[in-house]
Amino acid sequence: MMEASRPLDALNNARDKSVIVELKNGKQFIGNLKAFDIHINVVLDNAEERVDGEVKRKLGVVFLRGDTIILISPA
Amino acid sequence: MMEASRPLDALNNARDKSVIVELKNGKQFIGNLKAFDIHINVVLDNAEERVDGEVKRKLGVVFLRGDTIILISPA
Amino acid sequence: MMEASRPLDALNNARDKSVIVELKNGKQFIGNLKAFDIHINVVLDNAEERVDGEVKRKLGVVFLRGDTIILISPA
Amino acid sequence: MMEASRPLDALNNARDKSVIVELKNGKQFIGNLKAFDIHINVVLDNAEERVDGEVKRKLGVVFLRGDTIILISPA
Amino acid sequence: MMEASRPLDALNNARDKSVIVELKNGKQFIGNLKAFDIHINVVLDNAEERVDGEVKRKLGVVFLRGDTIILISPA
Amino acid sequence: MMEASRPLDALNNARDKSVIVELKNGKQFIGNLKAFDIHINVVLDNAEERVDGEVKRKLGVVFLRGDTIILISPA
Amino acid sequence: MMEASRPLDALNNARDKSVIVELKNGKQFIGNLKAFDIHINVVLDNAEERVDGEVKRKLGVVFLRGDTIILISPA
Numbered sequence: 001m002m003e004a005s006r007p008l009d010a011l012n013n014a015r016d017k018s019v020i021v022e023l024k025n026g027k028q029f030i031g032n033l034k035a036f037d038i039h040i041n042v043v044l045d046n047a048e049e050r051v052d053g054e055v056k057r058k059l060g061v062v063f064l065r066g067d068t069i070i071l072i073s074p075a
Numbered sequence: 076m077m078e079a080s081r082p083l084d085a086l087n088n089a090r091d092k093s094v095i096v097e098l099k100n101g102k103q104f105i106g107n108l109k110a111f112d113i114h115i116n117v118v119l120d121n122a123e124e125r126v127d128g129e130v131k132r133k134l135g136v137v138f139l140r141g142d143t144i145i146l147i148s149p150a
Numbered sequence: 151m152m153e154a155s156r157p158l159d160a161l162n163n164a165r166d167k168s169v170i171v172e173l174k175n176g177k178q179f180i181g182n183l184k185a186f187d188i189h190i191n192v193v194l195d196n197a198e199e200r201v202d203g204e205v206k207r208k209l210g211v212v213f214l215r216g217d218t219i220i221l222i223s224p225a
Numbered sequence: 226m227m228e229a230s231r232p233l234d235a236l237n238n239a240r241d242k243s244v245i246v247e248l249k250n251g252k253q254f255i256g257n258l259k260a261f262d263i264h265i266n267v268v269l270d271n272a273e274e275r276v277d278g279e280v281k282r283k284l285g286v287v288f289l290r291g292d293t294i295i296l297i298s299p300a
Numbered sequence: 301m302m303e304a305s306r307p308l309d310a311l312n313n314a315r316d317k318s319v320i321v322e323l324k325n326g327k328q329f330i331g332n333l334k335a336f337d338i339h340i341n342v343v344l345d346n347a348e349e350r351v352d353g354e355v356k357r358k359l360g361v362v363f364l365r366g367d368t369i370i371l372i373s374p375a
Numbered sequence: 376m377m378e379a380s381r382p383l384d385a386l387n388n389a390r391d392k393s394v395i396v397e398l399k400n401g402k403q404f405i406g407n408l409k410a411f412d413i414h415i416n417v418v419l420d421n422a423e424e425r426v427d428g429e430v431k432r433k434l435g436v437v438f439l440r441g442d443t444i445i446l447i448s449p450a
Numbered sequence: 451m452m453e454a455s456r457p458l459d460a461l462n463n464a465r466d467k468s469v470i471v472e473l474k475n476g477k478q479f480i481g482n483l484k485a486f487d488i489h490i491n492v493v494l495d496n497a498e499e500r501v502d503g504e505v506k507r508k509l510g511v512v513f514l515r516g517d518t519i520i521l522i523s524p525a
């Protein structure tokens with residue numbers, strides 16, 4: 001996710017890599033970034049929901065709607 | 076929902092399969108994904124609302140408005 | 151509302167039939183689906199507001215603004 | 226407001242008639258529907274704000290912004 | 301603000317007249333309506349913020365962003 | 376900010392002048408209005424955040440996202 | 451971020467410089483501004499989340515979705 005001049009370039013650089021996604025409701029999801037679009041809708045693979053660093057549940061593939069997302073960062 | 080390059084491709088791969096849909100108000104719906112659109116409006120068939128893993132009610136077909144949805148994942 | 155490939159097709163199949171509409175504020179309205187549009191603005195006829203299965207009030211015709219709606223399902 | 230195939234047709238049928246408008250903040254306004262647009266911005270004439278069926282204040286003409294509206298129904 | 305067929309016509313009829321503007325956060329502003337646009341962004345002149353009918357502060361000219369506005373009515 | 380027929384004209388008249396900007400979260404910023412756009416994104420220079428009339432912090436230049444803004448008024 | 455006539459010019463002037471970004475949920479992120487777009491989606495490098503001036507966690511690169519942002523200012 002380095003040296004990007006547009007925000008979506010940064011997401012593109014993170015494709016197929018492990019990322020953390022934090023939602024407006026405080027939930028954290030960690031998984032491999034498989035897909036995203038201009039709305040910041042995101043698909044993670046091998047995804048886990050974590051609370052305070054503990055795995056709360058394993059979700060496998062998960063689609064996260066963009067307008068619920070606060071941040072995306074390499075995990 | 077694997078190997079998708081765009082988020083909606085992932086939803087397309089889940090069509091006619093069982094998915095869990097979680098809403099901003101904390102509710103969970105499980106059913107077969109029959110339809111979706113770019114707003115992430117979703118139609119489930121054989122849908123159930125669940126609370127803590129228990130079936131709260133059976134809804135049959137249900138239309139869920141996209142802007143209330145947080146995540147969609149195979150059930 | 152069966153066999154629809156797009157979410158609005160499902161609403162179209164429910165036209166003139168009894169549906170339940172649930173709003174973000176927790177209110178439930180039941181009535182015959184007379185009209186809807188792409189914003190999911192909805193018009194019900196013979197509409198009732200219900201709380202815990204009890205009729206709270208009868209409204210006759212009611213226009214419900216789409217962005218307040220969580221779900222629509224056959225009643 | 227009967228026999229409308231599109232939601233705005235239903236509003237058009239209510240033009241110059243008494244309607245109740247309920248807002249997201251729980252307030253109710255009753256008045257004659259003078260105008261509306263695709264955003265569901267609404268103008269009422271001879272409008273009153275009511276709380277529990279009691280008139281709280283008389284407003285005369287009032288413009289209500291569409292995104293604050295939950296429902297519109299004949300009064 | 302009488303006899304308008306579109307909501308913005310009603311605002312246009314109120315131009316240069318005293319109006320009350322109520323916001324989603326419960327605040328009330330009273331002033332002369334100098335300008336508005338399709339987003340219902342509004343400019344008042346000789347504006348006051350009032351709480352329970354009392355003047356809380358005088359603002360002179362104030363720009364109010366449309367998406368914070370619930371209603372506009374002649375003062 | 377006088378004699379404007381469109382709301383953004385009023386902002387244009389305030390350019391390079393001291394304004395107060397109030398946000399939906401209750402915060403107040405005071406500074407010279409350097410730039411704005413149709414989303415009401417705003418840039419202030421020599422900006423201060425104030426609470427109850429007291430300076431809470433000095434920010435220098437600050438970009439404020441439009442959808443967080445309630446009002447803008449000469450300071 | 452000085453002498454900008456449009457808000458995004460101010461962000462452009464801050465590119466590759468240290469900025470503070472404050473979110474609607476009260477969180478603060480500090481890092482080098484690497485990218486932004488018209489939605490105010492932002493990418494920071496060498497980013498830290500801070501609470502009351504203390505570093506809460508280091509994130510490296512972080513994508514922040516624009517609609518969660520309140521303000522951006524040089525750090």
